[in-house]
Amino acid sequence: MSEVKVNKISPRTNCGTVQLGDSGDTITIPAGVTITNNGTQTGFGRTGTVDWDTTAKTASFTAVSGNGYFVNTTSGAITVTLPAGSAGDIISLADYAATWQTNNVTVTPNGTDKIGSLNENATLNTEGQSVTFVYVDSTQGWINTMDSTSNVRGNPPYIVATGGTITTCGNCKIHTFTGPGTFTVNSAAICATNNLVSYLVVAGGGASGMGAGASGAGGGAGGYREVKSPVTPYTASPLDGYPSSPNRVTVTASTYPITVGSGGADGSSGSNSIFSTITSAGGGLGASQVPGPRAAISGGSGGGGDGENNTSGATGNTPPVSPPQGNSGGNGVATAGQRAAGGGGGAGAAGTNGATPQIAGPGGDGVTTSISGSPTAYAGGGGGQKQSSPYESSSTGGSGGGGNATTCGTAGTANTGGGAGASAINCNGAAGGSGIVIIRYKYQ
Numbered sequence: 001m002s003e004v005k006v007n008k009i010s011p012r013t014n015c016g017t018v019q020l021g022d023s024g025d026t027i028t029i030p031a032g033v034t035i036t037n038n039g040t041q042t043g044f045g046r047t048g049t050v051d052w053d054t055t056a057k058t059a060s061f062t063a064v065s066g067n068g069y070f071v072n073t074t075s076g077a078i079t080v081t082l083p084a085g086s087a088g089d090i091i092s093l094a095d096y097a098a099t100w101q102t103n104n105v106t107v108t109p110n111g112t113d114k115i116g117s118l119n120e121n122a123t124l125n126t127e128g129q130s131v132t133f134v135y136v137d138s139t140q141g142w143i144n145t146m147d148s149t150s151n152v153r154g155n156p157p158y159i160v161a162t163g164g165t166i167t168t169c170g171n172c173k174i175h176t177f178t179g180p181g182t183f184t185v186n187s188a189a190i191c192a193t194n195n196l197v198s199y200l201v202v203a204g205g206g207a208s209g210m211g212a213g214a215s216g217a218g219g220g221a222g223g224y225r226e227v228k229s230p231v232t233p234y235t236a237s238p239l240d241g242y243p244s245s246p247n248r249v250t251v252t253a254s255t256y257p258i259t260v261g262s263g264g265a266d267g268s269s270g271s272n273s274i275f276s277t278i279t280s281a282g283g284g285l286g287a288s289q290v291p292g293p294r295a296a297i298s299g300g301s302g303g304g305g306d307g308e309n310n311t312s313g314a315t316g317n318t319p320p321v322s323p324p325q326g327n328s329g330g331n332g333v334a335t336a337g338q339r340a341a342g343g344g345g346g347a348g349a350a351g352t353n354g355a356t357p358q359i360a361g362p363g364g365d366g367v368t369t370s371i372s373g374s375p376t377a378y379a380g381g382g383g384g385q386k387q388s389s390p391y392e393s394s395s396t397g398g399s400g401g402g403g404n405a406t407t408c409g410t411a412g413t414a415n416t417g418g419g420a421g422a423s424a425i426n427c428n429g430a431a432g433g434s435g436i437v438i439i440r441y442k443y444q
Contacts, residue, residue, distance in 0.1 A: 256276050
């Protein structure tokens, strides 16, 4: 085989033509050879493909024939203007971040050009969509020759989520909500078992009763509900609801609004806390004789009965769930001038009854869980008050944030759902503690 080695081949005359071979010949370009085109190619045509621009477009732009574009609408809608069409022109567009369903792409024809026979804009609004337009003629204009909506994306082996205050413990992530928020699952796990999350949902505790020569009662703790997923090891409370099917929460790639109940104040029960299908009821208000007789109120845990007319404590676990979300408040007692109120119910125990001579009932204890990464008690009931001083020696609140009964009562501890401790003469009832929501899942 002959071989010619030169640095440049030029036509004999200026602006002439150089021909490689004759008709029917085969020109072979060996492997490893690079051909660089610094001029204009003709006669090669296109093979139905485009050259992809890998710099994602984040703002409106005018497309160039022969190019493919990744269009990122994460921050807002984008308009793509097509060039003036010539037969054979080709343009492709692809959804960069799978957000076209939220922020659309508007495709606008140039001048009087058409898209599918109409001189109108086209809207791309499908998640993960990719399209290819080819300009055919002035009658039909740009025709979409390829439309994919399969949105093929890699699936993470574990949940990917945001929301609340995020901490880690071993192979688990923990999202803690001390106020309203949103738990957003960006990606669910491939394995369905890993989408079963652990959770703690504690409602706000109830306010306490006010004393005025008679004894006010302790507020009930906020409802306590917990499920420990088997893939997130920790020491759960005795109220762990697994494996009861109605109590499980298996998440998908979606948003979950979080409600964190406030503690009851100014003579009111606590507010509910909510995550997904799980609602914990606010703790019940403790009974009081001022202003005017006021009975104890049922709730997650019930408020205690006051010590004026032998009033009963209110029931807990209202509305009823299994395992129970709380317990009843203790009864008040009034015998021969010996007045003592009952304590508010807690998640782990009922409030204690008042007794004579002037023995106020402590609040029911809460329960302890390590879902947050360390053992913490929640949902203790507020302590009941006795009739006479020293009021500071009245009853204590239950473990888990229950307030003590003092001259003016002690509020339930914030973000524990603790019931408020009862007040004595000339003091308003104290406020219950706010609730909390904690979500735990395996992330690695």
